Amino acid sequence: MIGSLIFIFIISxxxxxxxxxxxxxxxxNGIILTVTKxxxxxxxxxxxxxxxxxxxxxxxxxxxxxxxxxxxxxxVPGIIDSHTHIAxxxxxxxxxxxxxxxxxxxxxxxxxxxxxNALTGGATMVHTMHxxxxxxxxxxxxxxxxxxxxxxxxxxxxxxxxxxxALGENAKQANxxxxxxxxxxxxxxxxxxxxxRRELLKAKNYMQQWDRYLEAKKSKKPPxxxxxxxxxxxxxxxxxxxxxxxxxxxxxxxxxxxxxFVKLSKELGFKIACFEHASEAFKIAKELAAEGIGISVFLDxxxxxxxxxxxIAYNAAYCAQKGILVSINxxxxxxxxxxxxxxxxxxxxxGLSEEEALKLITINPAIQLGVDKIVGxxxxxxxxxxxxxxEHPLSAYTRCEMTIIEGETYFDRAQYLKEREEMEKRLxxxxxxxxx
Amino acid sequence: xxxxxxxxxxxxxAALLVQVPTSKADVGPTYAIINCKIVPVTSPAIEKxxxxxxxxxxxxxxxxxxxxxxxxxxIIEAEGLIAYPGLISAHTSLFLEPPKEEPPxxxxxxxxxxxxxxxxxxxxxxxxxxxxxxxxxxxxxxIGVTTxxxxxxxxxxxxxxxxxxxxxxxxxxxxxKNPVALHINFATERQAYPSSLxxxxxxxxxxxxDADYYSLCQAQFAKAPNGIKRLEYDPFLEAxxxxxxxxxxxxxxxxxxxxxxxxxxxxDKFKLNALLSGANEAWRVxxxxxxxxxxxxxxxxxxxxxxxxxxxxxxxxxxxAEKEIYPANTSNLYKEGIKFALTSYGLTEASSILKNIxxxxxxxxxxxxxxxxxxxxxxxxxxxxxxLGSLEPGKIANVILTSGEVFEEKTQVEKVxxxxxxxxxxxxxxxxxxxxxxxxxxxxxxxxxPMGEMEMTVEIEQEGNEIRGFxxxxxxxxxxxxxxxxxxxxxxxxxxxIMGETMxxxxxxxxxxxxxxxxxxxxGGKAELRATRVPKGTN
Numbered sequence: 001m002i003g004s005l006i007f008i009f010i011i012s013x014x015x016x017x018x019x020x021x022x023x024x025x026x027x028x029n030g031i032i033l034t035v036t037k038x039x040x041x042x043x044x045x046x047x048x049x050x051x052x053x054x055x056x057x058x059x060x061x062x063x064x065x066x067x068x069x070x071x072x073x074x075x076v077p078g079i080i081d082s083h084t085h086i087a088x089x090x091x092x093x094x095x096x097x098x099x100x101x102x103x104x105x106x107x108x109x110x111x112x113x114x115x116x117n118a119l120t121g122g123a124t125m126v127h128t129m130h131x132x133x134x135x136x137x138x139x140x141x142x143x144x145x146x147x148x149x150x151x152x153x154x155x156x157x158x159x160x161x162x163x164x165x166a167l168g169e170n171a172k173q174a175n176x177x178x179x180x181x182x183x184x185x186x187x188x189x190x191x192x193x194x195x196x197r198r199e200l201l202k203a204k205n206y207m208q209q210w211d212r213y214l215e216a217k218k219s220k221k222p223p224x225x226x227x228x229x230x231x232x233x234x235x236x237x238x239x240x241x242x243x244x245x246x247x248x249x250x251x252x253x254x255x256x257x258x259x260x261f262v263k264l265s266k267e268l269g270f271k272i273a274c275f276e277h278a279s280e281a282f283k284i285a286k287e288l289a290a291e292g293i294g295i296s297v298f299l300d301x302x303x304x305x306x307x308x309x310x311x312i313a314y315n316a317a318y319c320a321q322k323g324i325l326v327s328i329n330x331x332x333x334x335x336x337x338x339x340x341x342x343x344x345x346x347x348x349x350x351g352l353s354e355e356e357a358l359k360l361i362t363i364n365p366a367i368q369l370g371v372d373k374i375v376g377x378x379x380x381x382x383x384x385x386x387x388x389x390x391e392h393p394l395s396a397y398t399r400c401e402m403t404i405i406e407g408e409t410y411f412d413r414a415q416y417l418k419e420r421e422e423m424e425k426r427l428x429x430x431x432x433x434x435x436x
Numbered sequence: 437x438x439x440x441x442x443x444x445x446x447x448x449x450a451a452l453l454v455q456v457p458t459s460k461a462d463v464g465p466t467y468a469i470i471n472c473k474i475v476p477v478t479s480p481a482i483e484k485x486x487x488x489x490x491x492x493x494x495x496x497x498x499x500x501x502x503x504x505x506x507x508x509x510x511i512i513e514a515e516g517l518i519a520y521p522g523l524i525s526a527h528t529s530l531f532l533e534p535p536k537e538e539p540p541x542x543x544x545x546x547x548x549x550x551x552x553x554x555x556x557x558x559x560x561x562x563x564x565x566x567x568x569x570x571x572x573x574x575x576x577x578x579i580g581v582t583t584x585x586x587x588x589x590x591x592x593x594x595x596x597x598x599x600x601x602x603x604x605x606x607x608x609x610x611x612x613k614n615p616v617a618l619h620i621n622f623a624t625e626r627q628a629y630p631s632s633l634x635x636x637x638x639x640x641x642x643x644x645x646d647a648d649y650y651s652l653c654q655a656q657f658a659k660a661p662n663g664i665k666r667l668e669y670d671p672f673l674e675a676x677x678x679x680x681x682x683x684x685x686x687x688x689x690x691x692x693x694x695x696x697x698x699x700x701x702x703x704d705k706f707k708l709n710a711l712l713s714g715a716n717e718a719w720r721v722x723x724x725x726x727x728x729x730x731x732x733x734x735x736x737x738x739x740x741x742x743x744x745x746x747x748x749x750x751x752x753x754x755x756x757a758e759k760e761i762y763p764a765n766t767s768n769l770y771k772e773g774i775k776f777a778l779t780s781y782g783l784t785e786a787s788s789i790l791k792n793i794x795x796x797x798x799x800x801x802x803x804x805x806x807x808x809x810x811x812x813x814x815x816x817x818x819x820x821x822x823x824l825g826s827l828e829p830g831k832i833a834n835v836i837l838t839s840g841e842v843f844e845e846k847t848q849v850e851k852v853x854x855x856x857x858x859x860x861x862x863x864x865x866x867x868x869x870x871x872x873x874x875x876x877x878x879x880x881x882x883x884x885x886p887m888g889e890m891e892m893t894v895e896i897e898q899e900g901n902e903i904r905g906f907x908x909x910x911x912x913x914x915x916x917x918x919x920x921x922x923x924x925x926x927x928x929x930x931x932x933x934i935m936g937e938t939m940x941x942x943x944x945x946x947x948x949x950x951x952x953x954x955x956x957x958x959x960g961g962k963a964e965l966r967a968t969r970v971p972k973g974t975n
Contacts, residue, residue: 032836055728089633089694089743090624090632090634090635091632092631092632093630093631093632094632095625095635099635101632101638102632102634102637102638103634104634106633106634106638107632107634107637108694109694110746113745138634151694223658225660227652227664228649228652229654230646230649231649232642233641233642233645234638366487
């Protein structure tokens with residue numbers, strides 16, 4: 001029943017092909033939390049062509065621009081989820097331990113209802129990833145949650161290219177006991193480390209082969225039987241990582257394996273953008289801060305696995321205070337709907353300020369994804385990605401009322417409830433007439 | 437007992453060796469079909485015309501006054517009937533006896549990253565797996581289908597398809613073109629690589645890159661082998677080369693709109709000559725398809741895919757999707773001016789094919805377009821339009837004579853010509869009564885023939901009227917196939933394998949709650965089978 005009510009709203013948006021040039025919108029009289037440039041107790045935001053053109057008081061609406069009255073409501077940057085698996089047909093390529101050749105861009109699913117659910121929680125952008133079943137997984141992708149548009153329209157071209165790594169229990173399949181099947185290598189933490197080193201060394205070798213070939217081809221007298229090396233997509237992806245064209249996003253829990261992986265990255269020469277989950281990050285906060293590596297964590301969720309048993313709720317706040325770039329993620333579709341609740345918990349557990357807590361779900365993940373120039377805060381020149389809440393987003397009573405991406409409204413709670421009411425009435429009438 | 441068993445064994449072997457003499461292909465009679473309406477498809481309809489069939493081909497056709505009837509022609513009176521070209525289903529998986537499935541090997545990956553790749557059947561030829569079945573042929577002829585493309589189903593590289601005329605049960609005589617195309621599915625494997633769709637995409641890309649590399653190395657080696665280490669022979673790549681390098685046609689089966697986009701990306705990247713099959717969400721990406729002008733083999737199986745936005749928003753919308761939105765796929769394509777063929781891919785019963793054609797027409801596809809989509813369009817897409825797809829002199833004599841306009845509820849197909857061979861269409865066999873009797877379980881059976889007795893155990897599975905299972909004996913496990921239980925009448929085919937040779941035996945008899953009795957017939961003789969149920973709890 002409810003499902004069909006959702007459908008009315010969704011179908012009204014349509015599954016329209018074509019790209020969006022960005023819309024025009026004026027949000028008036030809201031309490032604007034810019035996150036990076038302070039708070040306007042009563043202000044307006046003018047978005048033209050999907051870009052924020054003006055933030056201030058008493059902005060006049062140009063001809064034909066739609067106006068939203070946000071009186072008494074809180075206007076915040078659209079929430080960014082730095083680690084999830086929604087909008088994809090498939091999560092893990094578990095047929096092999098090293099699968100850098102797979103690209104999540106090939107399996108986008110713009111029809112995943114989780115996209116719409118995320119909008120209801122004020123989320124506008126996600127970094128959706130390969131799973132953690134493999135020491136080296138696949139290439140991830142950053143999307144804007146433009147529900148109703150094509151999958152290509154959702155891709156954020158400005159985002160960093162990232163490669164998924166995983167350490168610990170998932171990568172060594174500790175929680176998939178099988179009495180019959182022979183197990184896959186690696187089955188230990190040292191194996192995980194060793195296989196990653198081995199594959200990256202293979203990639204270095206691959207790059208050298210190609211360099212030699214290209215040099216020989218360019219030379220004045222190229223050898224008679226010059227054939228290029230075989231192009232190997234798995235090695236190509238690792239080569240991109242080693243060349244700095246991609247960064248590593250590494251799933252890991254324990255302090256020891258995280259430090260080992262940092263050592264590995266320095267030995268082989270690739271950049272780690274962020275550790276995922278990192279329950280024990282607080283133990284090595286100094287080292288992580290010195291390396292400039294971020295973390296993307298849950299707030300008050302731990303001990304669901306042996307390797308997460310030493311997690312603490314203060315992890316996020318403590319690490320943030322030590323200078324680490326911290327983001328809070330959902331790792332799925334459910335938590336994504338209330339990341340603002342999790343951010344608020346960082347005020348209780350660790351004493352972050354309101355602004356610092358909001359950063360965990362806005363500008364910090366934006367920096368981690370390399371898109372801080374276009375999203376993550378409300379500033380002139382950035383994209384018009386906005387969420388409007390009825391209470392302060394960090395209040396336990398808050399609800400997201402509207403979610404706007406590049407000036408277009410993708411979620412409107414009042415509209416949705418109205419249409420649900422109309423649908424209910426229609427169904428009741430049909431029942432009365434005996435049509436159903 | 438031992439001597440009896442050996443005699444029985446010998447008896448069975450002897451039966452296997454009995455040769456059934458095959459008849460040579462005869463030159464059939466010359467036919468003159470007279471007084472019918474003719475719908476050639478590629479030219480205007482003829483109200484009252486004549487078609488002359490000679491030597492399996494259409495010799496001539498035209499208005500009654502204009503066509504002379506040869507003296508040696510057998511007259512087929514077709515007053516009140518309409519003649520259409522035999523219908524073509526450009527993607528099916530009929531008659532395929534899939535190769536023995538290996539049980540999934542547990543992944544054994546010691547230290548080297550050498551994944552167990554599966555689904556790479558580029559060198560699997562459909563025509564090698566054909567077992568034409570009379571009842572299937574008849575059911576397709578009954579709805580006017582005379583030509584089918586048969587493609588292997590499983591795997592990412594599923595194999596190479598064959599185009600068949602439904603003219604009998606001898607595979608060789610049925611083949612019109614072989615191979616037709618390489619079929620690729622966006623499928624995944626289990627307990628092997630690739631087990632995910634993104635893995636499959638990586639595998640597809642890597643395979644085409646490897647085909648390039650393989651051909652480059654081969655060319656170098658062929659030019660001047662001295663000094664070059666030869667590349668290891670790869671049967672998978674050898675079979676892929678004609679499609680990757682010589683641009684022979686590849687057919688991608690697309691189950692949703694993202695599959696269509698995935699296929700188009702591959703086609704563009706590797707400059708492939710391709711067609712899209714399935715394409716049940718084609719209307720949702722009509723703008724892209726219009727630009728590429730890629731041939732579409734659109735399935736009549738209008739099921740919404742599991743990814744569809746229309747089926748996870750409640751029962752009401754799901755029903756609407758199944759009954760209205762997806763059946764309107766083809767009429768939407770027609771409105772966009774996109775050319776397509778219709779196929780029965782995914783539909784197993786011939787009756788549901790006709791039903792779905794009717795619902796496509798009801799949803800707005802003009803009848804003439806549906807006819808074209810089942811005749812000249814698939815013929816053109818598959819490159820056989822010089823010999824199939826319409827009623828024209830010189831083309832193969834695939835003609836169907838219908839009692840009324842084709843696809844109408846009351847219309848019956850009365851006569852079918854395939855390769856100029858006349859088939860009379862009979863009423864469909866009586867629907868098997870749903871059986872109240874359940875014979876699933878374990879049974880102990882004795883087969884007694886002229887040469888003695890043999891004991892065996894029988895395991896039966898039952899689903900409605902369908903019976904499946906195995907008979908186990910000292911010879912091994914024999915599969916029970918095509919079993920039907922109608923009331924108390926039980927029939928099935930037994931695939932008996934002895935020393936590597938498989939022989940089919942047909943059982944027919946009566947079943948009760950705890951007993952089965954009947955006759956098993958095989959080439960060269962028959963035997964009695966009696967079985968009693970093994971009560972539960974005993975070994």
